[in-house]
Amino acid sequence: MRLFTQFILRPLIADRIRTATTVLGVALGIAVVVAIQLTNASSVRGFETALETVAGKTAVEIAGTGGVDEGVLPSLGWLREYGIVSPVVEGNAALVVGDLTSLSARDLEAVRVLGIDILRDLPFREYQLLDLGDRAAGAEATDVRDAQQDVTTQKFLEILTDERSVVISEKLAKRRGYAIGSEMAMMFGDRVGTYVVRGVLKDEGPARVLDGNFILMDIAAAQVAFDRLGRLDRLDVLLPAGADLPASLAAIAARMPDGLTAQRPSRRGEQVETMLAAFHTNLTALSWIALIVGLFLVYNTVTISVVARRQEIGTLRALGLTRRKVLFLFLGEAAVLAIAGIVIGLGLARLLADVAVGMTAATVSTIYIATAAAPPDMNWGHVWLAALIGLPLSLLAAAVPALEASRVEPTAAMRGHDTLDMRLRLRPAMVVAPIAVLLAALGLAQLDPVNGKPLFGYLSSFTIVIGAGLLVPAIMYGLARAGRGLLRRRLGVEGLLAHANLTAAIPRLSISVAALSVSLSMMVAIAIMIGSFRDTVVYWVGQTLQADLFIGPGIRPSVGQEQTLSPDVIAAVQRHPAVTAIDSFRNLDLVYQDRLTVLGAGTFSVVLEHGALLFKSPANAREAVRQAIGQDAVVISEAFANKFKKRDGDRLTLPTPQGLRDFAVAAVYYDYSNDRGVVIMDVGTFRRYFGELPPTGIAAFLRDGADPEVVRSEMLASMDEGHRAFIFSNRTLRTEVLRIFDSTFAITYALELIAIIVAMLGVAGTLLTLVLERRRELSLLRLTGADRKQVRKMVIIEAALIGAVSQGIGLTMGFALSMVLIYVINVQSFGWTIQFHLPTAFLIQSSIAVVVATAIAGVYPARRAAQLVLSHDE
């Protein structure tokens, strides 16, 4: 231990910059991995927690596509044989906290609204009503804390008397300063209503949902608010104590009438988890890149230690220290760095998670589900995760230099003349083996997904990285041979020396170059994938967004399908003289083969006339869709087709309120708006099976010459105070689509940037190693007449060359990875066809940036090199 302190710990403390850089690298890697775990958890766990909190003691829930028609309730009387039944209406609304006229997102706050029949629901959920009298809840917080609890059914019955009465959570009351009797404005779809706070719930049970943004209403009031008269979202069933849940569930499921299903509440959480799996897996895969690059820093640092102290190692070996102990000394150094990195990384993780949640919450809520925008707290699981990946991988990274240290010969090292000859001797295996690995990657890319996950796609990407990494020494060898003359001609003696130094250190450099290349290749691959995707989306938007105006509820559509348009708004649109046609559409959550998909209703005749869908197949898709009008036929999105292996001509069995029904697939269309998969039926067919449901949006086509902006203003002006709708013109919606697209991928670039920063630290470390390793040669160079400026320039050229070679390899590797991302992983994860497009300008700019950045990373090692003391007999 004393030896470890003196030989390892003291130098680590003495060389603060190097130690801090390495610890920071590991910390960033660990932080990114844990932060992404927290971020992923925030969307799923947020939903699941909300689900569990609201579900309370519910054992079984009964629901159907589009909800439960109250008309079927009499036929479900037998449910009482199994337990207590409570009807529920539940959905998201927006609390208006700012200026309603501006309708900006800042002025609205998502709230979860639960509508219940209090007489039946009390046994299901925990409602702790606070008795506040008439005092303000928020004005004086002590009032809330000191309030007496008075939970009685009678009390609830007294306060939830009409459709404007609401009970809110204690937390919301405090935050917004609501008191009993306060009025609050809420938006349901496009309808703005004023509600009165009649009671405050203690922050327990469902009141904890969405961080306290919870509103309790009487079920009838909720039906009015959500415009779901005659409909319930589900029936919750509470089984008696000691009941056999699986048996009861099976028995209830067996007796379900057509169109309804019985399931455990947690099933919905599992479905959401499945829905988000691809999104999360991709983020997790990206987060690992930063960690792997961070571990490369551990390799670097331990290598520097070994190189800088060869003579000391030799002396210790001569004095009797065994090879094994030398090995453990340096592995111990890696462990110290890793533990420090893990501890700091865990601290950073929470910060990064907040940023990452901020960056992904918009995506998750826009494309998938409404969720609380805060990561969950870290727990011991995260600590273990960090320790279990950080420590062993750091030791693995340090194994190569530690072994090198253990092999130092005592006599040679003490004389200081045993520096290894690092010149690469190219063997055929160094080319053949990597090519074989790359061919294996090609083979893996051809394989089908496993359980809907592109496992072989990921494996193929990983194999490309391994193959390309193994090929790095041979590539560098080839470039070294080809580049000497050019460098000497263009960059003079410094170019010649830099070339000579790098050529002589290819084995040492290969790991640095491979690590940097991997990071850069991921950046290139992601840039190509996103560039291609964006181009495809721009084309798709151009082809499909044909209507002049798009009208939606005042709340962002993100908060769910329950946001609908009311007849008044539809009428305001329809009666405008400039409107020639409207296509109203309605979306519903559709559980198909136990996965959450989307069922949509559209007006096929309008779609055909205005070309609002871009069809993939069959060739005569428009004719097929024309024939589908009024028939039991649907069109499906490409994502749906790929996920469920369906194509035009196949049949789908869909759950409808009338039971399972068969529909013919008339056509497949391109859709990049979601990856869940969409089934669209003509509005007439939809109405036949699902009844009359209010639309979730309208597309309006205007007569020639009408100014969309003017029409938009006129429509908004014609709406009364009780209604607020978003009206996008074609141009603004296109901009909005691309804004959402860009914000979706912001996290991707952020993760990549971290990986590249860590890799840059690695380049600085490698150069420092080389400087220390070559200090005798550098000293000699200075004796021969090289001034400090020439030495600095030489090292910076080396750094820039490392950057250029890494970027060159990164570009090639990235191109291959982008193929796998676009044609394998993307198709198997999301089911989208993306047209390949090379973002040339970005790639050129980023290549220049990488070379400049690596040159900058070389500044510190260059200064160290120029400061070496002159001596020729070290």
Added chain:
Amino acid sequence: MPVLVAEDLQKTYTSGEANVTALAGVSFAVEKGDFVALMGPSGCGKSTLLHICGAMDRASSGRILLNGQDLAALGDDDLTRVRREQVGFVFQFFNLLPTLTMADNIALPCLLAGMKGAEADARAQALAERVGISHRLGHYPQQVSGGEMQRAAIARALVHQPALLVADEPTGNLDSDNGAKVLALLSALNREMGVTVLLATHAADVAAAATRVVRLRDGKFAGDRQT
């Protein structure tokens, strides 16, 4: 005018709290075309004196003039320029850069001085022929013998036509046969090209190759004789 003049050179190294005197007031001069051997036992200060004369190190006090220029008054960059333009070095361990070919090693001082590549290559080629290693120019130092390495080092030391060639135990790491060949080469170059040579050695047989022997003992001047 002498090429090199040393006046009352003193050099003290500080090691912890102890001061070690390496040179205690040494004065001597070297004329153009001289072949001077600095002789003395290990630790007498000959390498220190050689380093100061070669602009590698600074004296603690005293004056050292190379071609009339006082090296003590120069900063690091100027000393580097002096080494690059006026001094050539030959060391015991050859000290060729292992990453460069023999040709590039020889041409290096010219290239560092900003000479065009082709001209530097031509000079390197000519000197390599003169020292007898032109067949090894494409090799790396570790691929040739010690004698060949030292001959390449001599070529490198002369390629930029310095005013002074400084050699520190140039045969110390060679067998007697190669050592003799290297000494013969230095003598020939001194005679034929008029190269001024300052060579440090502790061996009498090596000093015998010089035209003048300056002796040092305990950092002090201990004798000067022509051979």
